[in-house]
Amino acid sequence: MIQVISILLENKPGALMRVTGLLSARGYNIESLTVARTLDPTLSRMTIAVDVEPHLRRQLIKQMNRLINVLQAADLTEAPAVARELVLLRVRAPMEARTAILKEAEIFGGRVVDSSLEGFAIEATGETEKMDEFIDVMRSYGEIEVTRSGLVAVSLESKKLRLSPPIPRTVEAAENKDRNGVVNA
Amino acid sequence: MSSSNLMSGARMLLECLSREGVEIIFGYPGGVTLPFYDTLYDNPIRHILVRHEENACFAAEGYARSTGKVGVCCATSGPGATNLVTGLVDAMMDSIPIVALTGQVSTKLIGSDAFQEADTFGITRSCTKHNFLVKSIADLPQIVHEAFYIASTGRPGPVLVDIPKDVFQAQGHYTPVHAIHLPGYKIVTEGHSGQIRRAAQMIWEAKRPFVYAGGGIIAGEASQELRELVEIVDAPTVCTLMGLGALPSEHPNFISMPGMHGSYAANMGMTHADLLIALGVRFDDRVTGRLSAFAPHAKVIHVDIDPAEVGKNRNPDLPIVGDVKKVLPKLNKALRELEPTMAEVNAAERKAWWKQIRAWQQEHPLQPVFSSEEIKPQHLMYAIDQISKGQAIVCSDVGQHQMWAAQLIRFNAPRLWINSGGLGAMGFGLPAAIGAQFACPDKLVFAIVGDGGFQMSIPELATIASYGLPVKIIVMNNGYLGMVRQWQELFYNNRTCAVELDCFPDAELLARAYGFRGRTIDKPSELEEALREAVNEPGPYLLNVKVSPFDNVFPMVPAGGAINEMVLEPPRPVAVPAKR
Numbered sequence: 221m222i223q224v225i226s227i228l229l230e231n232k233p234g235a236l237m238r239v240t241g242l243l244s245a246r247g248y249n250i251e252s253l254t255v256a257r258t259l260d261p262t263l264s265r266m267t268i269a270v271d272v273e274p275h276l277r278r279q280l281i282k283q284m285n286r287l288i289n290v291l292q293a294a295d296l297t298e299a300p301a302v303a304r305e306l307v308l309l310r311v312r313a314p315m316e317a318r319t320a321i322l323k324e325a326e327i328f329g330g331r332v333v334d335s336s337l338e339g340f341a342i343e344a345t346g347e348t349e350k351m352d353e354f355i356d357v358m359r360s361y362g363e364i365e366v367t368r369s370g371l372v373a374v375s376l377e378s379k380k381l382r383l384s385p386p387i388p389r390t391v392e393a394a395e396n397k398d399r400n401g402v403v404n405a
Numbered sequence: 406m407s408s409s410n411l412m413s414g415a416r417m418l419l420e421c422l423s424r425e426g427v428e429i430i431f432g433y434p435g436g437v438t439l440p441f442y443d444t445l446y447d448n449p450i451r452h453i454l455v456r457h458e459e460n461a462c463f464a465a466e467g468y469a470r471s472t473g474k475v476g477v478c479c480a481t482s483g484p485g486a487t488n489l490v491t492g493l494v495d496a497m498m499d500s501i502p503i504v505a506l507t508g509q510v511s512t513k514l515i516g517s518d519a520f521q522e523a524d525t526f527g528i529t530r531s532c533t534k535h536n537f538l539v540k541s542i543a544d545l546p547q548i549v550h551e552a553f554y555i556a557s558t559g560r561p562g563p564v565l566v567d568i569p570k571d572v573f574q575a576q577g578h579y580t581p582v583h584a585i586h587l588p589g590y591k592i593v594t595e596g597h598s599g600q601i602r603r604a605a606q607m608i609w610e611a612k613r614p615f616v617y618a619g620g621g622i623i624a625g626e627a628s629q630e631l632r633e634l635v636e637i638v639d640a641p642t643v644c645t646l647m648g649l650g651a652l653p654s655e656h657p658n659f660i661s662m663p664g665m666h667g668s669y670a671a672n673m674g675m676t677h678a679d680l681l682i683a684l685g686v687r688f689d690d691r692v693t694g695r696l697s698a699f700a701p702h703a704k705v706i707h708v709d710i711d712p713a714e715v716g717k718n719r720n721p722d723l724p725i726v727g728d729v730k731k732v733l734p735k736l737n738k739a740l741r742e743l744e745p746t747m748a749e750v751n752a753a754e755r756k757a758w759w760k761q762i763r764a765w766q767q768e769h770p771l772q773p774v775f776s777s778e779e780i781k782p783q784h785l786m787y788a789i790d791q792i793s794k795g796q797a798i799v800c801s802d803v804g805q806h807q808m809w810a811a812q813l814i815r816f817n818a819p820r821l822w823i824n825s826g827g828l829g830a831m832g833f834g835l836p837a838a839i840g841a842q843f844a845c846p847d848k849l850v851f852a853i854v855g856d857g858g859f860q861m862s863i864p865e866l867a868t869i870a871s872y873g874l875p876v877k878i879i880v881m882n883n884g885y886l887g888m889v890r891q892w893q894e895l896f897y898n899n900r901t902c903a904v905e906l907d908c909f910p911d912a913e914l915l916a917r918a919y920g921f922r923g924r925t926i927d928k929p930s931e932l933e934e935a936l937r938e939a940v941n942e943p944g945p946y947l948l949n950v951k952v953s954p955f956d957n958v959f960p961m962v963p964a965g966g967a968i969n970e971m972v973l974e975p976p977r978p979v980a981v982p983a984k985r
Contacts, residue, residue: 388583
């Protein structure tokens with residue numbers, strides 16, 4: 221069963237690998253993964269769709285939360301959330317089919333982003349199932365080329381973000397002591 | 406900023422280490438760490454040159470396990486760093502605070518397949534609690550202090566800091582780090598007070614309570630608090646392989662170790678308890694056996710600092726996420742408050758429970774086995790126990806000897822029993838003893854090793870000799886990789902394959918080659934005297950004890966079995982391998 225996990229993590233080298241490493245180490249296949257900076261440029265928001273047995277889900281979220289770079293990992297599979305996907309596709313459109321293709325694209329809320337004699341490039345967003353349908357329909361007009369963004373999800377609940385405050389370093393007290401170390405040398 | 410604090414990255418690193426109170430580093434130098442070693446030349450921090458990087462990490466673990474302080478090890482880039490990996494995984498599995506420092510090729514060479522380059526940051530990601538690659542000298546102090554903070558707080562673990570050569574060489578101003586800010590590093594220590602009150606209620610309501618204490622008690626320095634709890638409720642208590650010494654072995658409530666090679670009473674107790682008070686444990690498969698049959702009648706109270714451990718293997722009826730050091734005093738207080746009204750409620754049932762536990766203990770006690778012809782492995786452990794009297798540090802390797810030692814040697818304080826529990830890394834015992842002896846120079850330190858693991862760590866005899874460490878190396882030599890052979894005998898139709906160690910060096914000559922004393926014995930009559938000689942020797946001593954070769958460790962829970970389905974003694978007829 222596909223799980224949707226939303227993760228807020230530090231925007232640091234290797235942080236992505238720590239999260240995906242937890243999944244690959246257990247042999248889980250990631251169906252989709254999106255990640256981008258948040259309003260705070262030091263943080264990223266990641267949405268992962270992954271095939272995990274439901275009873276292991278909580279454990280997985282806990283292990284993600286254990287990662288130092290992860291500020292919050294939340295399970296959106298059954299939580300109130302909106303999930304969308306972006307599809308960019310190129311479809312060959314001979315003259316006689318062009319109007320029909322445009323009509324169909326409109327039905328799916330698609331928007332033409334490039335038009336040429338060969339055909340169109342169309343973008344559309346929506347739920348995964350809707351996008352599957354959209355792609356199926358476009359395929360009926362001939363050869364297409366598709367790129368999907370993977371799921372992007374946002375929780376509809378305001379979840380309090382628990383962050384650790386800065387911790388004063390107690391070892392600084394040792395600084396004043398007369399020691400043989402390099403400190404006072 | 407004054408120019409007086411302008412310094413190289415190497416010196417800045419030492420400055421940070423010094424501020425963290427580091428006194429000793431176990432390491433092995435190499436090309437890219439040369440700037441670091443050059444600075445170490447006139448620094449008071451002691452560097453111990455081991456003979457293999459893996460052993461640097463094991464020795465740092467021995468230091469950390471015997472003191473609770475952060476152990477520090479150091480290796481060069483590439484092969485040096487990859488050699489650390491086993492030690493890092495070991496520290497990860499057993500939650501041991503380690504800071505590993507590795508050199509890396511210069512930043513501009515990273516990714517170019519430079520000489521001795523390896524992706525240490527990538528390789529060690531999954532075998533550390535956290536790791537860092539220092540890309541600039543400006544980040545160095547913050548990262549090093551964060552590394553120590555992460556390694557030693559919460560659930561302890563290994564942290565690796567990878568430092569490129571040009572960062573060692575760069576010049577920068579040292580600015581003291583006044584605060585650690587890791588917004589995503591969440592540690593819950595206090596424990597939920599409502600849950601703690603409910604736990605106290607549950608404990609008094611139990612008719613057959615059973616305390617299951619683990620390495621978390623030792624890591625959390627909560628032995629005294631555990632003892633109080635055990636005495637308030639007078640509960641039978643088992644300590645896991647990682648928790649031995651958490652409750653003194655001589656404490657009347659101590660039942661022994663549970664699990665695959667645990668005692669009959671410990672496993673029967675777990676199976677029949679109606680309440681399991683699990684403290685700093687992770688319900689490891691070697692303890693639980695078949696999970697679905699584990700403690701089937703028990704409600705479970707699980708106290709652990711790591712929320713990811715709670716509910717991982719067994720769903721607790723009452724979870725408490727927190728530090729045992731903080732939670733247990735509150736729990737004890739709550740128990741005391743309820744004591745006047747609750748203590749008598751199930752007193753009769755609890756008395757009967759103890760009677761049952763004592764009966765199990767008498768039925769199949771863990772006891773040494775003696776023979777007049779050959780030295781039984783259990784006899785060896787018993788003899789060591791008689792010298793240690795629960796006081797010596799015992800560093801064990803991995804295998805049959807480890808299990809016999811855990812069964813038969815008493816530990817009356819925490820941090821005396823040092824072994825590779827989770828990972829089961831052969832070759833651990835001897836280097837760990839080096840670290841422990843450096844940490845505790847006045848203590849008697851035994852390295853109990855098998856003839857297999859010993860041969861994995863023979864190079865460290867040089868370290869022992871060169872620093873004159875008075876480690877007592879006891880080789881339990883049965884000429885086999887005993888534990889593997891035991892499984893082949895029992896579960897692979899006695900088809901013993903690749904387990905015979907038919908060549909072992911002459912211990913006396915080997916020790917003499919390194920400049921200390923050694924001896925081989927094989928008669929029971931020599932054992933006590935030889936051990937006394939080893940212990941009385943002011944320096945190192947290598948005692949090779951040829952034990953009866955075909956003994957196996959019992960009780961034993963076959964893999965996948967329930968822990969109450971123990972095999973208590975060798976199956977009959979015993980399959981005796983043909984003599985060569």
